[in-house]
Amino acid sequence: MSTAAAALTRVRGSSLIDAIGLLLLAAIVLWFALKFFQDPTRFLNVAIIGATNGAIYGLVALGYTLVYGILQLINFAHGDVFALSGLVASTMIVSVFGLDTETGVLVVILGLLATLAVTMPLFAIVNASIERVAYKPLRSAPRLAALITAVGMSFIVQNVALGLYGVDFESVPNFIPRTAAISIGEVEIQWNKIAIFLIVVPVLLLLTWFVRSTRQGKAMRAVAQDPEASAMMGIDVNRTISVTFVIAGSLAAAAGLVYLLQFNIRYDTGFELGLIAFTAAVLGGIGNLTGAVLGAMLIGMVQAFNEGLDGTPGGDWTRSIVFAILIAVLVFRPQGILGERTPEGA
Amino acid sequence: MSEAVLDFTRRLRGDRGWWVAGVMILLAFVYPFIVEPLQDLPLIGDFVPRTGSMVVMVVFTMMAVGLNVVVGYAGLLDLGYVAFYAAGAYTAGWLASLQFEDVSFHFGSTAPDNQPGIHVSMWLVLLLAGAFTLVVGILIGLPTLRLRGDYLAIVTLGFGEIIPQVVRNADEEGLGFDLTNGTFGIAPIDSLGVGSFVFRNESNRDDLYYWAAIGLLLLTVFCCVRLRDSRLGRAWIAIREDETAAAAMGVPLMRTKTWSYAIGAFFGGVAGAFYASYKAGAFPADFFFNISIFLLCMVILGGMGSIWGVLLGGMILGYLNIEGLATIGSKIQEGGVDFDPTKYQFGIYGVIIVVMMLFRPTGLIPERRHKIELAEGVHDTPFYDVQTEGALTDRNPSDD
Numbered sequence: 001m002s003t004a005a006a007a008l009t010r011v012r013g014s015s016l017i018d019a020i021g022l023l024l025l026a027a028i029v030l031w032f033a034l035k036f037f038q039d040p041t042r043f044l045n046v047a048i049i050g051a052t053n054g055a056i057y058g059l060v061a062l063g064y065t066l067v068y069g070i071l072q073l074i075n076f077a078h079g080d081v082f083a084l085s086g087l088v089a090s091t092m093i094v095s096v097f098g099l100d101t102e103t104g105v106l107v108v109i110l111g112l113l114a115t116l117a118v119t120m121p122l123f124a125i126v127n128a129s130i131e132r133v134a135y136k137p138l139r140s141a142p143r144l145a146a147l148i149t150a151v152g153m154s155f156i157v158q159n160v161a162l163g164l165y166g167v168d169f170e171s172v173p174n175f176i177p178r179t180a181a182i183s184i185g186e187v188e189i190q191w192n193k194i195a196i197f198l199i200v201v202p203v204l205l206l207l208t209w210f211v212r213s214t215r216q217g218k219a220m221r222a223v224a225q226d227p228e229a230s231a232m233m234g235i236d237v238n239r240t241i242s243v244t245f246v247i248a249g250s251l252a253a254a255a256g257l258v259y260l261l262q263f264n265i266r267y268d269t270g271f272e273l274g275l276i277a278f279t280a281a282v283l284g285g286i287g288n289l290t291g292a293v294l295g296a297m298l299i300g301m302v303q304a305f306n307e308g309l310d311g312t313p314g315g316d317w318t319r320s321i322v323f324a325i326l327i328a329v330l331v332f333r334p335q336g337i338l339g340e341r342t343p344e345g346a
Numbered sequence: 347m348s349e350a351v352l353d354f355t356r357r358l359r360g361d362r363g364w365w366v367a368g369v370m371i372l373l374a375f376v377y378p379f380i381v382e383p384l385q386d387l388p389l390i391g392d393f394v395p396r397t398g399s400m401v402v403m404v405v406f407t408m409m410a411v412g413l414n415v416v417v418g419y420a421g422l423l424d425l426g427y428v429a430f431y432a433a434g435a436y437t438a439g440w441l442a443s444l445q446f447e448d449v450s451f452h453f454g455s456t457a458p459d460n461q462p463g464i465h466v467s468m469w470l471v472l473l474l475a476g477a478f479t480l481v482v483g484i485l486i487g488l489p490t491l492r493l494r495g496d497y498l499a500i501v502t503l504g505f506g507e508i509i510p511q512v513v514r515n516a517d518e519e520g521l522g523f524d525l526t527n528g529t530f531g532i533a534p535i536d537s538l539g540v541g542s543f544v545f546r547n548e549s550n551r552d553d554l555y556y557w558a559a560i561g562l563l564l565l566t567v568f569c570c571v572r573l574r575d576s577r578l579g580r581a582w583i584a585i586r587e588d589e590t591a592a593a594a595m596g597v598p599l600m601r602t603k604t605w606s607y608a609i610g611a612f613f614g615g616v617a618g619a620f621y622a623s624y625k626a627g628a629f630p631a632d633f634f635f636n637i638s639i640f641l642l643c644m645v646i647l648g649g650m651g652s653i654w655g656v657l658l659g660g661m662i663l664g665y666l667n668i669e670g671l672a673t674i675g676s677k678i679q680e681g682g683v684d685f686d687p688t689k690y691q692f693g694i695y696g697v698i699i700v701v702m703m704l705f706r707p708t709g710l711i712p713e714r715r716h717k718i719e720l721a722e723g724v725h726d727t728p729f730y731d732v733q734t735e736g737a738l739t740d741r742n743p744s745d746d
Contacts, residue, residue: 072496073496074496074499074500134700134704137704138703138704141703141707143495143496144421144423144495144496144499145703145707146703147423147495147496147499148423148642148646148699148703149699149700149703149704151425151639151642151696151699152695152696152697152698152699152700152703153696153700154696155639155692155693155695155696155699156693156696156697156700158692158693158696159690159692159693159694159696160693162689162690162693163690163693271635275503275507278500282497282500316511316514316515317511317515319507319508319511320507320508320511320512320515323504323505323507323508324504324508326500326501326504327489327490327501327504327505330490330493330497330500330501331489331490334493334497
């Protein structure tokens with residue numbers, strides 16, 4: 001009897017929380033619809049900014065979600081690896097390849113590809129080394145131990161960036177013009193935004209192909225589902241984890257480059273962006289690759305709308321809003337929009 | 347070893363504990379009198395902290411002891427402790443400054459009677475700040491403490507980011523009502539003192555604040571030790587060791603966790619208010635994420651759950667932060683090497699965290715029980731369990 005009553009209150013409690021969550025969601029959707037009809041042009045322009053930022057966040061968020069899916073570890077250092085890779089990319093672009101506004105289109109494309117060819121393997125190795133040095137010895141330790149270590153690693157990587165590049169922002173010249181490439185009415189898409197998508201979309205397709213169709217990708221999915229069983233099936237768990245960190249590191253490097261096409265970067269950029277990206281991963285459902293990209297798009301949109309539309313709290317509050325979303329998701333729907341895919345969450 | 351011998355060694359260790367504690371307390375109280383001769387010593391003299399620096403070190407150590415209740419006892423990773431520090435400091439700003447000029451309310455304050463604003467006695471404000479922060483802790487804890495350990499960490503981090511931003515934005519422009527005076531912060535905040543004896547106006551103000559800080563720290567340590575040995579404290583440790591087993595034994599998880607969070611917050615609030623009074627202001631630039639990590643680093647360096655350890659870790663890192671790194675840096679630069687360790691202080695703390703977690707996860711002065719837990723690997727879900735879990739063995743019932 002008492003257990004039945006307890007179960008009943010539990011069900012009631014959760015349905016109450018669900019109801020509040022749905023109400024909140026409905027209010028937000030309504031508000032967006034209202035804003036769209038008030039000023040469609042502005043709304044769409046802001047949405048394009050949001051989608052671009054979302055694409056960048058998505059690349060970083062994938063790194064978090066891949067690692068979380070396989071190790072259940074929030075790799076705090078990931079954001080800082082991203083920032084360091086962006087800084088190195090800026091050096092490559094400016095000092096090594098010397099791209100500037102005068103450079104021809106073909107050279108720009110080759111230069112960007114060459115930069116990626118350097119930074120992606122480099123930071124794949126950096127990320128895998130971080131795992132080997134800092135996380136691997138803690139596999140059998142309590143989970144919090146690894147999490148604390150990750151926070152420590154984050155500070156170390158950040159300070160390496162500080163030591164190498166100092167406190168100034170690094171930027172690259174506008175070798176990709178920021179003029180409108182496509183304009184429909186007053187809705188414009190600039191060239192540099194198109195370039196960002198031209199890098200992000202192939203990288204995402206490549207990643208999807210890798211995880212879905214290759215033997216190593218299959219091993220990753222298996223280890224994410226059940227490390228013990230996959231070890232019994234002859235999968236090299238350590239190798240698979242290393243591969244995951246290699247992929248996450250190269251995604252971070254790609255993100256570092258595309259970030260440069262839109263923004264300036266400095267040693268501590270990675271901390272805040274990392275948190276935003278992690279929020280995106282949680283929002284979409286941690287461990288879920290599609291979810292990470294979806295969540296990142298949503299967060300990018302929310303941020304852009306907050307900063308670009310009237311009647312919102314404005315840029316001073318962006319961080320608070322992003323974290324409020326994170327907290328709301330964790331309280332109302334901890335498994336995220338698309339559901340988490342981790343050994344314990346599945 | 348037979349049971350009798352074991353018992354005797356335990357007693358001996360306990361006695362030494364009190365003896366050491368007595369000497370330490372005595373040394374702590376006479377520090378302002380011996381600091382000048384100490385600073386004149388050759389070689390090490392330059393490294394002896396000023397009394398003013400000691401105040402800051404003690405305040406941060408006090409926060410670390412409070413954080414230890416959450417992280418060390420209950421095993422909940424809190425990455426947003428700075429929120430409580432900020433809440434405490436701003437409570438002091440609201441209740442003991444010129445912030446609310448339209449109101450004039452005086453209650454046992456050291457501020458002149460004709461000054462506008464709310465001026466409650468600073469001693470009372472310390473308590474009120476603690477109480478307010480405790481409520482904040484409960485409000486943050488209630489919705490979030492059901493989350494898994496790592497999610498909890500990220501949510502606390504979220505609050506640790508939100509609260510400072512709220513504080514920075516909650517002025518006329520951002521809120522429509524000037525709550526925190528925005529980026530300028532609230533200053534001046536009243537001094538501690540009794541009647542016309544105002545600490546800040548005395549020539550030895552640092553000494554007076556220092557003694558008050560030591561008194562508060564002692565009180566905090568006393569409360570924490572008593573709490574740890576209480577029914578509640580034992581419940582915290584049970585949750586830390588094995589949440590499922592604790593729940594099965596009838597420990598109410600939510601309530602127990604929330605209390606650890608709230609009590610940890612309380613000490614953070616008191617320390618924050620005290621520090622605001624010492625600095626005579628609450629400024630939003632003081633509250634940022636790195637402070638949370640700095641405090642966490644103190645707890646980890648000293649030893650999670652170990653009072654002695656946290657005191658040691660807090661004083662070491664507090665010293666490095668306020669004076670040590672700068673002193674070491676100037677020594678290095680005198681030697682002709684252009685390297686400024688203060689610039690990389692958080693990198694240094696990061697190295698400390700990683701090295702400690704890898705090589706001595708129990709800290710400098712380990713709590714015995716925690717050491718056993720880590721050795722057996724039964725506490726919490728293992729990070730990545732491909733091996734079998736450690737076997738349950740009898741534990742030593744007594745703890746440091």
